[in-house]
Amino acid sequence: MKGSVTRSFATARRVLRQLRHDPRTVGLMIIVPCVLETLLRLIYTHRRQAFDQAGAPLLAIFPLMSVFLVTSIALLRERISGTLERLLTTPLGRHELLAGYAIAFGLLATAQAVIVSALTLGPLGLRVRGPSELVVVLAIAVALLGMGLGLLASAFARSEFQVVQFLPATVLPQLLLCGLLVARQRMPAALYGISDALPMSYAVDGMHHLTSKVSADGAILGDIAIVLAFAVGSLVLGAATVKRRTS
Amino acid sequence: MSEPEPKWTVAVPAVSARDVSVRRGEIQALRHVSFEVPPGRLTGLLGPSGSGKSTLIRAIAGVQAAVEGRLTVLGFEPGRAGLRRWLGYMAQSSSVYEDLTVLENLRYFAEIRGAQLGGLLERVGLREQTHQLVRRLSGGQRARVSLAIALLGSPRLLLLDEPTVGLDPLLRRELWRLFGELAGEGATLLISSHVMEEARHCEDLLLLRDGRLLAQLTPDELVAQTSTTDMDEAFVRLIERA
Known part of the structure; x- marks a missing residue:
């Protein structure tokens, strides 16, 4: 355990x-992210109202994209360069490797979330009615989701060209359906159903709950829990793609 | 964690292969290979490129999929957790982090192995490059970083895939001296090379061609059987006879 x-x-x-x-x-x-929030x-x-509406969800989208990209490329490099294979011949377990990545990228996402939300909630004046710490907590949950998706993407890509294409492929559809452009309730029923199955919807819902007048802490924590559940699910699936024996 | 711990004894062969075959996609990389690697000796795995050397080493390291037949390391299935701390593996690609310095690479692998650095950088002749990024090193220097990582923690079984390829002759000689020293200290080494001349440095030889084991013998036996001291020629004569 200690060694682990x-x-x-x-x-x-x-x-x-x-x-x-x-x-x-x-x-x-x-x-x-700081420049983009300022631009917005x-x-x-x-x-101001429109800024509150659009600025908050973006805080949850940045960590997803950043961590997705660094994870997918870092893991792809480990696979291509042979360091992953070498690690798997040492006492390091697959889950210890992924835990290490989660700790590192979790810290990175925290730094990003703290700085970007300090700017956005401070000088830029985004109005958040719920506890602002939850912005950071949600960002970390989203970052872990980004790591899980990045891990999966790295398993299905043979080159860095391919792996970056997985970002628009996995993130952009979620961006369209998450309620950022059109409220999810006003989408056609089929799309609403699909958006219900996508993690980004809950990240953005969480941010909306934080900014809306009728702020409910319970609803926010529920959204965070769902995003975390998706993150764990994607990490478990991603872990299954890290195989000790390859052809 | 109550599984039996692999023990390192001279009574058990370090590696034992019985009728081992490996298929990689369309290619039959190994065909019914059988041999034993005795512990505490320097065994050379020689053969032309594409003969199956890397596949065999990867199978022993426990990272090769679709291994058929019976292959054991110290009597255990390759790759299991208890075996991995005994094993030092150097792949043909350098398998090091290019965006870290030499020392940072070694420190990381030392930490996950619970090993000390000791004088490893001196031993592979990289003291001056300690704080350089691996990205800025030459191919031969990278190979030595990779070798140093494989040597961390004094593994009992060293699997080195073409460790001397592309190195200058002086350095190559020094590395073979180092490998001899390690065998003298009790380690078992399995070292692959496509340069037949390197057979001279080994105590035992496994000769591979087309995924088949041509012969297992000592360099002296090879010379005696083929009546030539030219190792390339000896290999050719063995093939012709087979």
């Missing part, structure tokens, strides 16, 4: 060290 924890944290430190050697990626992950605020200069 040691190996997971060693892996998390290794992943974070790799990111430290790549400050541009980390910088982009933090700065791009400027677009809606005279429509």
